[in-house]
Amino acid sequence: MKKDKQVILTALLILAFAVVPFIVDSEKSYLVYSLFLFFCYIIISQAWNLVAGYTGQISLGQHAFFGLGAYTTALIWLNNITKTGYYFDPVTILLSGLVPATIAAIVGIPLLSRLRGDYFALGTLGMGEIIKVIFVKGGSITGASDGLHLPSSVYSSIRPYYWTGLFLAVFATLLIYLIVRSRTGLALKAIREDETSAAAHGIHVLKYKVLAFSIGAFLAGLCGSLYGIYLFHINPDSVLKLDWTLYPILMCVIGGTGTITGPLLGSFFISTVFSVADIYFVQMHPVMAGILIILVMKFMPKGLIGLTQRKEL
Amino acid sequence: MLEIQGLNVFYGDIQAVWDVSLHVDEGSIVALVGANGAGKSTLLRAISGITSAKEGEILFSGKSLKKLPPQDIVKMGISHVPEGRRLFSNLTVYENLKLGAYIPRSRRSVTQSIERAYDLFPVLKNRMNQKAGALSGGEQQMLAIARAMMSRPMILMLDEPSLGLSPMLVKTMFELIMNLNRQKVTILLVEQNIHQALKIADQAYVLENGKIAMTGKGKELLSDPEVQKAYIGTRWSKS
Numbered sequence: 081m082k083k084d085k086q087v088i089l090t091a092l093l094i095l096a097f098a099v100v101p102f103i104v105d106s107e108k109s110y111l112v113y114s115l116f117l118f119f120c121y122i123i124i125s126q127a128w129n130l131v132a133g134y135t136g137q138i139s140l141g142q143h144a145f146f147g148l149g150a151y152t153t154a155l156i157w158l159n160n161i162t163k164t165g166y167y168f169d170p171v172t173i174l175l176s177g178l179v180p181a182t183i184a185a186i187v188g189i190p191l192l193s194r195l196r197g198d199y200f201a202l203g204t205l206g207m208g209e210i211i212k213v214i215f216v217k218g219g220s221i222t223g224a225s226d227g228l229h230l231p232s233s234v235y236s237s238i239r240p241y242y243w244t245g246l247f248l249a250v251f252a253t254l255l256i257y258l259i260v261r262s263r264t265g266l267a268l269k270a271i272r273e274d275e276t277s278a279a280a281h282g283i284h285v286l287k288y289k290v291l292a293f294s295i296g297a298f299l300a301g302l303c304g305s306l307y308g309i310y311l312f313h314i315n316p317d318s319v320l321k322l323d324w325t326l327y328p329i330l331m332c333v334i335g336g337t338g339t340i341t342g343p344l345l346g347s348f349f350i351s352t353v354f355s356v357a358d359i360y361f362v363q364m365h366p367v368m369a370g371i372l373i374i375l376v377m378k379f380m381p382k383g384l385i386g387l388t389q390r391k392e393l
Numbered sequence: 394m395l396e397i398q399g400l401n402v403f404y405g406d407i408q409a410v411w412d413v414s415l416h417v418d419e420g421s422i423v424a425l426v427g428a429n430g431a432g433k434s435t436l437l438r439a440i441s442g443i444t445s446a447k448e449g450e451i452l453f454s455g456k457s458l459k460k461l462p463p464q465d466i467v468k469m470g471i472s473h474v475p476e477g478r479r480l481f482s483n484l485t486v487y488e489n490l491k492l493g494a495y496i497p498r499s500r501r502s503v504t505q506s507i508e509r510a511y512d513l514f515p516v517l518k519n520r521m522n523q524k525a526g527a528l529s530g531g532e533q534q535m536l537a538i539a540r541a542m543m544s545r546p547m548i549l550m551l552d553e554p555s556l557g558l559s560p561m562l563v564k565t566m567f568e569l570i571m572n573l574n575r576q577k578v579t580i581l582l583v584e585q586n587i588h589q590a591l592k593i594a595d596q597a598y599v600l601e602n603g604k605i606a607m608t609g610k611g612k613e614l615l616s617d618p619e620v621q622k623a624y625i626g627t628r629w630s631k632s
Binding site for chain 1: 441442443462463464467468473475479480481482483484488491492493495496540544
């Protein structure tokens with residue numbers, strides 16, 4: 081009974097989000113844009129949550145996968161590779177997830193088998209910078225530091241962005257939920273807790289780590305694709321900036337890492353703070369965000385999700 | 394059943410085990426005893442594949458384990474309860490048990506295995522939804538053993554099962570080990586509680602500085618004056 085209720089409540093909540101563009105004027109309201117960003121944040125937060133929160137591998141290279149997703153979309157579109165329409169084309173968006181996922185698997189095997197803990201984190205940071213340099217030096221193929229321009233004349237409304245974002249956020253959350261409840265999820269959590277012990281129980285540690293890393297890259301790539309379609313101008317400074325790694329970490333930590341609802345709360349909290357600060361404290365918002373982060377960490381070390389849990393003895 | 398021939402084990406440049414040969418008969422209890430740093434735990438880690446730098450030969454039912462990774466060794470029927478228990482402390486008791494039966498062979502019988510674990514340790518059933526890290530030391534040790542039994546191993550390797558337990562619990566622990574042995578589980582036991590270990594062991598090996606210094610039946614070693622002098626001493630260390 082309790083579970084049914086939860087399902088119904090979640091469905092109603094999603095429905096409520098889905099109808100927002102019909103209630104407010106989506107083209108003029110700042111709310112629709114903020115919620116679109118909120119959905120993007122959910123996708124990348126859940127991606128990081130799987131890799132770091134559940135598998136315990138602190139990846140600092142998520143921005144590379146985000147950027148790869150955006151660039152994949154732009155390159156497919158501009159070079160007319162799939163011939164499938166491109167503006168909100170599901171094939172292009174899916175490929176923009178699969179390309180980073182494949183690259184994550186390829187670089188993940190050496191990184192994850194050789195490096196552990198902090199060294200893995202630094203390794204992924206290095207990988208992100210290498211990928212950034214490749215795009216900056218990519219000449220006419222990647223448009224170098226100016227990047228690539230998509231035909232922005234196709235833009236007519238923010239609504240398709242909003243709904244695609246909502247869909248992908250629900251998809252990402254559901255995907256992570258199903259993974260962590262499965263046997264695979266149990267293996268990932270065991271690796272987070274104690275790698276050696278996990279291996280001694282028959283878990284192929286590297287295989288599962290690479291799987292999680294790759295799924296994380298897949299989701300980051302999907303988000304990068306959507307964001308790229310929104311920007312119409314894909315360049316290293318916009319889609320390959322470190323923010324796309326730091327924001328999800330911030331949101332997961334604020335909300336509660338290694339839980340499903342934590343990243344949702346964190347994304348909501350951070351995107352609200354960013355939006356409000358953007359309106360009322362122009363140019364001050366990083367300061368305000370910083371203060372709030374310190375306060376949350378000081379008083380709620382388990383993140384916002386800690387508020388809902390009973391104190392453990 | 395388990396046959397070790399001329400095994401050398403290294404940690405980087407340091408050699409921890411020197412030319413060790415031993416064998417474990419099916420259905421027996423074999424104890425490895427010795428002081429701190431004698432190489433007992435290293436030996437178990439080498440058998441279960443956690444430590445990979447080794448020379449010599451480790452045979453299990455005639456098959457070589459030397460080059461296998463730990464996840465393949467557990468599949469062959471060797472279960473290792475490492476020193477310090479190595480529980481998944483943020484996961485529940487139930488999840489820990491389930492992970493014990495991760496290998497394909499034991500997966501099918503996971504429900505029965507969990508029932509059996511709860512029969513063996515009723516306290517775990519009461520605490521199935523608590524985090525493993527929230528259990529007391531004794532309960533954690535029980536969970537570690539129950540988890541290792543989940544894979545339905547042919548041989549169970551226990552590293553210091555009595556460490557950190559109260560004298561009462563130590564007794565219970567050794568009774569439990571004998572109980573498991575009666576259920577046809579072969580036991581390879583590493584202990585610093587030499588007195589108790591030798592009492593239950595069919596065969597025992599004394600390790601000193603990574604080498605086997607003595608071997609014999611458990612009870613024989615127990616009454617050996619050398620062993621008494623070096624390891625058991627006078628009354629205060631008798632448990």
